[in-house]
Amino acid sequence: MKNKASKSKIGAAAEAKADKPPVTAVVQSDYASSEAILEEAKKEPKRKLLMEYQAAIRTLRNEKKFTFRAIAEWLAQRGVETDHSAVYRTYLASIPEQERSPFENWEEVDEPGYGDENVKVKQP
Numbered sequence: 001m002k003n004k005a006s007k008s009k010i011g012a013a014a015e016a017k018a019d020k021p022p023v024t025a026v027v028q029s030d031y032a033s034s035e036a037i038l039e040e041a042k043k044e045p046k047r048k049l050l051m052e053y054q055a056a057i058r059t060l061r062n063e064k065k066f067t068f069r070a071i072a073e074w075l076a077q078r079g080v081e082t083d084h085s086a087v088y089r090t091y092l093a094s095i096p097e098q099e100r101s102p103f104e105n106w107e108e109v110d111e112p113g114y115g116d117e118n119v120k121v122k123q124p
């Protein structure tokens with residue numbers, strides 16, 4: 001008799017659970033929705049490549065004898081955020097093959113995208 005009573009209690013509890021709708025947990029997240037991220041991405045300004053300024057970099061380096069740090073500072077004063085290493089890579093990548101020293105290894109420079117540094121240009 002004890003078994004029948006305990007089975008009926010278990011059966012009644014199971015039936016009561018079955019009658020209730022399933023519980024859906026709603027978790028608040030600190031992360032933005034994918035739609036919000038997409039909208040934010042669309043509002044971002046387009047990035048420019050430092051290669052767009054290679055003529056200015058070559059002029060400042062070859063004719064004006066600026067250092068790469070000075071060129072980076074000069075560009076920063078005009079709203080182009082970069083550093084001397086990126087300026088140097090862009091300068092090397094802009095040197096035509098006929099002007100390159102045959103005693104230097106240019107393999108790395110000839111890799112696609114070597115001088116392509118994204119820069120942030122401040123809007124006036």
